[in-house]
Amino acid sequence: MKGLQERNMGCHHLGSRGYAGKRSIWAKEDAEHESLGIPDPLAEFTIPQERDIIRARYHWDPVKKVLETDAVTTEFMRLLKEQLKIVAKSDSPSEVLARPKWDTPFNRALNILKGLTVDIRPSYGRVHDVGDGATWKKYYRETxxxxxxxxxxxxxxxxxxxxxxxxxxxxxxxxxxxxxxxxxxxxxxxxxxxxxxx
The missing domain is CATH 1.20.5 (Single alpha-helices involved in coiled-coils or other helix-helix interfaces)
Incomplete structure (x- = not known):
């Protein structure tokens, strides 16, 4: 059990309602931060799965007036940026279509963070950080x-x-x-x- 716990990516701040409950709260907070002129540290992450996993591990420090996170999340963000750059540089449209749906920069960065082989598919069952009980078959469905x-x-x-x-x-x-x-x-x-x- 301890080995499984070590593979978790930082502590999230979701609460009992999960991503569905937090998205509206995050939208209000982000609008407030924008009105105060505080830059969005997650602006470059546009895919909901990527943005949600990172945003869930950030918290607002009302004293310093900044969004803060832990070292593990910061490392994941760095790895994710690297994987996004690699995809942007190297992939032709046919290579993108040739990949399975689960082979994304997000899953590659998560594998590196966990110390796994880069191209290992996620395990069946629930999908990492999508929330709402999204199953593997539903999220990565292929016709x-x-x-x-x-x-x-x-x-x-x-x-x-x-x-x-x-x-x-x-x-x-x-x-x-x-x-x-x-x-x-x-x-x-x-x-x-x-x-x-x-």
Whole structure:
């Protein structure tokens, strides 16, 4: 049990009503902070799942007039920003479609924070920090057509990677053969010069 507790991400401030009860309160607080000119530290997190998990772990300090959080949440935010940058840089539309629905920057950052392999899917059952009893099947649901398209794109990506590897290998083979031929010609030429000189 202690190992499971260590995998939790910080302490949330949700109360008994969960995310559904807090969203309206957060909206009022955010409007109040905006009117006071206090910048929103979560402005860059627009996906509700990401924003909710982080916002649930922030609390308002009325004395300092700032939103505060713990070190674990700060680390999660850093990891999430990294994963969002990686996705923005590297993904082509076909790669995005080829991924399963659960393979998101949020889940990748959460896996890194928990010390798991980056691309491990979340466990079945309730979905991390969606609240309202959202089950895995409901939240990450894939239609038959979406699943077929994802598998087709995965096969295409694999075919492309194999093709690139073959081209690279054949280029290396040609390069090695040319280098060997040059060495052989140079050796023959030097041997021929030694034999013809008096």
């Amino acid at each position: 038959t057509e979406e699943r077929k398209e994802r598998r087709r794109l995965n096969e295409e990506n694999i075919d492309k990677k194999v093709e690139i590897a073959i081209e690279k290998k054949s280029a290396e083979t040609v390069k090695a053969a040319v280098a060997a031929a040059k060495e052989e010609i140079a050796a023959s030429y030097s041997a021929l010069q030694k034999n013809t000189l008096p």
